[in-house]
Amino acid sequence: DAKTTQPNSMESNEEEPVHLPCNHSTISGTDYIHWYRQLPSQGPEYVIHGLTSNVNNRMASLAIAEDRKSSTLILHRATLRDAAVYYCILKGRGGGSNYKLTFGKGTLLTVNP
Amino acid sequence: GAVVSQHPSWVICKSGTSVKIECRSLDFQATTMFWYRQFPKQSLMLMATSNEGSKATYEQGVEKDKFLINHASLTLSTLTVTSAHPEDSSFYICSAHPTGTPYNEQFFGPGTRLTVL
Numbered sequence: 001d002a003k004t005t006q007p008n009s010m011e012s013n014e015e016e017p018v019h020l021p022c023n024h025s026t027i028s029g030t031d032y033i034h035w036y037r038q039l040p041s042q043g044p045e046y047v048i049h050g051l052t053s054n055v056n057n058r059m060a061s062l063a064i065a066e067d068r069k070s071s072t073l074i075l076h077r078a079t080l081r082d083a084a085v086y087y088c089i090l091k092g093r094g095g096g097s098n099y100k101l102t103f104g105k106g107t108l109l110t111v112n113p
Numbered sequence: 114g115a116v117v118s119q120h121p122s123w124v125i126c127k128s129g130t131s132v133k134i135e136c137r138s139l140d141f142q143a144t145t146m147f148w149y150r151q152f153p154k155q156s157l158m159l160m161a162t163s164n165e166g167s168k169a170t171y172e173q174g175v176e177k178d179k180f181l182i183n184h185a186s187l188t189l190s191t192l193t194v195t196s197a198h199p200e201d202s203s204f205y206i207c208s209a210h211p212t213g214t215p216y217n218e219q220f221f222g223p224g225t226r227l228t229v230l
Contacts, residue, residue, distance in 0.1 A: 032217065043117075043206045043221035044157065087156075091217075099210040100147055101219060103157040 004088045009108040012078045020073040020107055022088030027068050032091050034101070035062065035073050037084040044087065044103075047073065083111045115141045117209050119222035126197055127230055133193045134225045136207030142187035143209035147219070148180075151204040163190040163207075187212065197229045 005023040012018040024033065035047040048055055048062045050071070055062040061074040075082055087106040091099075116139040126132050136146055144165045149157040161182055162170040169182035179201075181193040190209075194201055208221040 034218070036221075038157075041204075041224070041226075043119075043208070043224045045221065046218035049217055099145055099219060100159055100162055101208075102159065103149075105156050 004090060004104055006086070006088055006104065006107045008105065009110065011110045011112065012075075013112050014080060015077050018075040018078045018082070018109065018111075020075075020086050020088075020109065021070065022072070023070045024088070024090055025069045027090055028092070030092055033062065033064060033068075033071050034089045034091050035060070036087045036089065036101070036103075037082075038087070038106070039081075039084045047086070049091075078109075078111045080111050080113060083109055085109070115139075115209075115211055115220045117207065117220045117222040119205075119207060119225050121225060122223060123226040123228075125228045125230065128198050129196055131193055131195045132197055132227060133191055134205055134207075134227075136190045136192070136209070136222055138188045138209045138211075138220070141209075141211040141220075142213075143190075144187065144212040146184060146190040146207055146209045148182060148190075148192050149206045149208070151206060151224075157206060160192075194227065197227070199229045202227055202229045 034049040036044040038044045048060050050062045063072045085106040085108050089101050118137045120135045146163040148160045151157045159172050160175045163182045163184040165184045171177045184190040204224050204226050206224045208219045210219050
């Protein structure tokens with residue numbers, strides 16, 4: 001599986017934007033970029049995914065570099081409930097076992113009140 | 114969004130006993146489900162891919178005879194930890210992908226915390 005690199009931790013203040021970076025220099029042309037987050041003692045939660053174009057949803061925005069070797073997850077206004085470990089994962093196309101996700105260490109986001 | 118449940122949410126057992134964990138997709142069907150294990154302060158580690166009506170596919174280093182997986186229906190997969198030992202104490206999480214939908218994301222259960230005494 002293609003690898004991703006994320007900072008171990010980041011800190012933010014409540015109601016400020018947060019930009020979480022992810023490097024994936026070995027991404028293949030068919031890999032999607034997925035973001036999940038995990039709150040303490042819970043299962044992971046889907047955040048957003050994209051292929052080439054920037055994506056927005058109710059939770060976050062995903063900015064993908066033109067060469068696709070990096071991406072940034074943007075939380076527009078951090079809240080205390082956004083404190084979690086954020087995982088950037090590359091996932092190939094196809095069904096069955098291709099749906100499996102390989103989790104790296106992720107970024108622990110701390111949100112200060 | 115789609116919901117995945119796990120039962121029990123936590124379990125404490127004695128060393129040498131077997132423990133069964135259920136994973137259910139509540140409002141969708143899932144041909145494929147996944148089982149992960151997570152130790153404290155660590156990331157999720159994929160254990161196996163559970164396929165409805167066929168044998169599970171285990172990741173390298175995961176003992177198939179110790180971690181028995183059964184995926185008997187399109188909404189239920191079970192993980193049985195046989196002859197559990199303290200080193201099997203962990204947070205076990207399942208996930209599922211809705212079959213035949215354009216969804217690209219997986220839906221995760223809330224996890225089951227296993228403590229083996």
